Amino acid sequence: MNLNQLRDDLSHSDPEIFAALVREETRQRAGLxxxxxxxxxxxxxxxxxxxxxxxxxxxxxxxxxYYGGQENTDEIELLAxxxxxxxxxxxxxxxxxxxxxxxxxxxxxxxxxxxxTILAMDLSHGGHLxxxxxxxxxxxxxxxxxxxxxxxxxxxxxxxxxxxARQERPKLIVCGHSSYPREVNYATFQAxxxxxxxxxxxxxxxxxxxxAGGVLDNPLDHGFDVMTTTTHKxxxxxxxxxxxxxxxxxxxxxxxxxPGLQGxxxxxxxxxxxxxxxxxxxxxxxxxxxxxxxxxxALAQALRDHQVTLVTGGTENHLMVLDTVTSFDMDxxxxxxxxxxxxxxxxxxxxxDAPNPPMRPSGLRLGTPAPTARGMGVAEMAIVxxxxxxxxxxxxxxDIVERARREVEALTSRFPVPGL
Ligand code: DSN
Numbered sequence: 001m002n003l004n005q006l007r008d009d010l011s012h013s014d015p016e017i018f019a020a021l022v023r024e025e026t027r028q029r030a031g032l033x034x035x036x037x038x039x040x041x042x043x044x045x046x047x048x049x050x051x052x053x054x055x056x057x058x059x060x061x062x063x064x065x066y067y068g069g070q071e072n073t074d075e076i077e078l079l080a081x082x083x084x085x086x087x088x089x090x091x092x093x094x095x096x097x098x099x100x101x102x103x104x105x106x107x108x109x110x111x112x113x114x115x116x117t118i119l120a121m122d123l124s125h126g127g128h129l130x131x132x133x134x135x136x137x138x139x140x141x142x143x144x145x146x147x148x149x150x151x152x153x154x155x156x157x158x159x160x161x162x163x164x165a166r167q168e169r170p171k172l173i174v175c176g177h178s179s180y181p182r183e184v185n186y187a188t189f190q191a192x193x194x195x196x197x198x199x200x201x202x203x204x205x206x207x208x209x210x211x212a213g214g215v216l217d218n219p220l221d222h223g224f225d226v227m228t229t230t231t232h233k234x235x236x237x238x239x240x241x242x243x244x245x246x247x248x249x250x251x252x253x254x255x256x257x258x259p260g261l262q263g264x265x266x267x268x269x270x271x272x273x274x275x276x277x278x279x280x281x282x283x284x285x286x287x288x289x290x291x292x293x294x295x296x297x298a299l300a301q302a303l304r305d306h307q308v309t310l311v312t313g314g315t316e317n318h319l320m321v322l323d324t325v326t327s328f329d330m331d332x333x334x335x336x337x338x339x340x341x342x343x344x345x346x347x348x349x350x351x352x353d354a355p356n357p358p359m360r361p362s363g364l365r366l367g368t369p370a371p372t373a374r375g376m377g378v379a380e381m382a383i384v385x386x387x388x389x390x391x392x393x394x395x396x397x398x399d400i401v402e403r404a405r406r407e408v409e410a411l412t413s414r415f416p417v418p419g420l
């Protein structure tokens with residue numbers, strides 16, 4: 001397959017889509033991605049997603065499919081599974097979830113009955129929609145009880161969480177987060193679950209790559225029943241999901257993914273996941289994971305040096321949440337818009353116990369997986385922290401915005417996007 005020839009063909013066959021693609025590539029090259037759940041995938045992921053595997057239906061599992069012609073799909077799925085179990089020290093892996101939400105849904109639906117109680121983190125305190133937000137279908141099917149981040153400096157307070165578990169007797173305790181800048185104490189979660197007879201699930205979607213790289217704790221090492229992770233965040237793979245579990249849950253989880261919830265897996269995605277898991281086992285990925293944490297410390301420090309207030313005061317992982325109301329007297333949506341103007345892409349975020357609604361929240365979420373994938377280090381994080389504070393203090397001042405935009409362009413031109 002000649003990629004240049006295919007691009008040329010596309011420019012003629014669908015000029016509108018081609019033009020949007022070129023603009024998006026330019027946006028990604030010239031701007032800087034700071035949304036903590038986004039990343040630049042390994043370059044080889046792109047051709048695999050656009051490969052012949054996209055043509056193939058493969059309902060079922062290796063050796064037990066509903067269609068012929070599976071000799072190559074079986075091989076890549078078996079490789080992906082073996083690489084996943086080795087990398088995460090898991091007894092079983094399912095590599096078919098189409099993305100993060102169906103991945104978590106498959107676990108709940110496979111291990112529980114409708115109406116069962118699940119104890120999970122409140123969305124407004126950093127949990128995820130699939131952790132039982134009332135607007136999600138899961139919130140309607142199961143009975144969610146929520147814990148919050150009431151501990152010292154805004155971390156999880158494990159004593160009231162344990163009390164709630166004793167009172168509510170959940171069937172499943174979920175930990176993991178979309179917007180929590182602190183390490184999770186998996187051993188304590190497991191101890192609480194053991195006491196009340198609950199199963200444990202860690203949704204490590206944000207930090208899956210950091211666990212793979214050996215720089216954050218692995219819940220499976222503490223006896224967790226299930227761990228879920230998306231593959232496109234810190235892991236740098238294709239958009240997708242991965243379920244890792246104890247062998248005793250393998251049958252229920254597999255049946256829940258297919259035929260319970262999904263039809264044919266996206267085998268182009270499975271191929272790219274297999275590649276990702278190989279790359280994530282390398283020494284260079286360990287260095288990358290370490291640098292993500294070092295860069296997060298540097299960015300948090302730069303922001304604090306510019307009098308920015310961070311939720312929980314700092315970070316122990318790849319992300320941080322700015323309190324934009326306290327720091328800049330503006331909501332997170334305004335902050336996101338102002339930073340968009342200088343090509344720093346961030347995302348507005350609800351912060352614990354703040355009254356503002358999700359579309360106009362009081363915070364802004366930033367992370368370092370993507371800048372680190374471009375090769376940026378602590379010096380660049382100091383520049384980014386200063387630029388964020390300067391732009392958000394300048395309001396609509398067009399001279400400052402223009403200078404900042406040029407500085408971002410100068411910075412990003414030195415660090416190409418992998419694969420683009
Ligand atoms: N949407 C993801 C995030 O941004 O954290 C979670 O699924």
